[in-house]
Amino acid sequence: SIIWCSYNGPVTISNCKFIRITGRGIEGFVITANGINQVNLTLEKCEFIDCGKEINNLPLITLLGDRSMANFIECNFTFTDPSRSFRVLDIYNNDVMFDRCRFIQCGENAIHLTKYSYGNYPLGTFQFTNNYVASNTGNFINGTQMSNKPIIENNVFENITMMNSYLIYILHNVEQIELINNTFSKITTSKTSELYGGGIATLIG
Numbered sequence: 001s002i003i004w005c006s007y008n009g010p011v012t013i014s015n016c017k018f019i020r021i022t023g024r025g026i027e028g029f030v031i032t033a034n035g036i037n038q039v040n041l042t043l044e045k046c047e048f049i050d051c052g053k054e055i056n057n058l059p060l061i062t063l064l065g066d067r068s069m070a071n072f073i074e075c076n077f078t079f080t081d082p083s084r085s086f087r088v089l090d091i092y093n094n095d096v097m098f099d100r101c102r103f104i105q106c107g108e109n110a111i112h113l114t115k116y117s118y119g120n121y122p123l124g125t126f127q128f129t130n131n132y133v134a135s136n137t138g139n140f141i142n143g144t145q146m147s148n149k150p151i152i153e154n155n156v157f158e159n160i161t162m163m164n165s166y167l168i169y170i171l172h173n174v175e176q177i178e179l180i181n182n183t184f185s186k187i188t189t190s191k192t193s194e195l196y197g198g199g200i201a202t203l204i205g
Contacts, residue, residue: 005033005041014044018060022053028062029053029086035116038065047076052086059087059112066122069095079105085137090115094146095124101131108138108165114145126150133157138165146172158185 002021005011013031021030029052033039041063051060060077063070070091075098079085085107089096094113103110114122125148126141133140133155140157143150150170157167167187170177 003031005031005037005039007033008038010040010042012042012044013046015046016043017047017049018051019047019049021048021051027058027064028090029058029060031061033063033065033068035064035066035092038067039063040069042071043073043075045074046072047078048088049076049078050080050084052079052084054084057086059090061089062115063089063091064116066092066117067095068092069124071097072099072101073097074100076102077104077106077110078102079107082135082137087112092117093122093124094126094143094148094150095122097127097129098131099127099129103131103133103136103140105135105137106133106140107136109140109142110136111141113141113143117145123147126152128152129154131155134159136160138162139167139169141168141170143170143172146170146174149174149176149178152178152182153180154182156183156185157187158183160186161188 018030048060077088082105085105087107088110090112092115113126122145126143129151160167
């Protein structure tokens with residue numbers, strides 16, 4: 001990564017552009033904090049354009065501390081070539097907020113929650129509000145261990161084609177999941193198996 005957070009505490013990045021950043025590590029292309037560090041990351045009005053490289057299937061940002069958290073406010077994640085689109089975030093827990101962000105043609109599992117947590121049901125509340133998602137590839141939100149009710153409100157998802165995948169996947173142990181005031185438009189789903197894939201959302205309690 002070009003930004004390595006070997007630090008415990010808040011980190012704020014505002015009004016920055018990251019264009020065709022590839023990195024050379026084994027975690028995030030642009031920003032990384034490993035499991036030793038607990039980072040409170042805030043990105044405000046930042047743009048990520050065509051970052052990543054084909055040789056490594058990595059996210060743009062990796063936060064692996066069990067108490068790390070991330071807030072994305074008015075950020076844009078854009079990939080102009082569908083053959084070179086990558087994940088946005090891998091994070092150990094669910095403590096993430098995206099608000100008023102744009103995701104254009106992002107890769108599969110663009111937002112990968114509870115990465116490497118292995119059944120611990122980490123704390124934190126996932127918040128995804130007032131965002132725009134278009135032309136992504138495969139599963140967009142992958143949340144495999146949610147113990148708090150997520151907030152998914154006022155988003156637009158459009159011009160998406162999915163094969164053997166779900167747009168939103170949430171495995172949880174909460175009493176209720178709500179998707180409020182979201183718009184799903186021009187979404188094509190298909191599958192090669194009668195048992196898997198092809199849905200806008202799957203919520204497994």
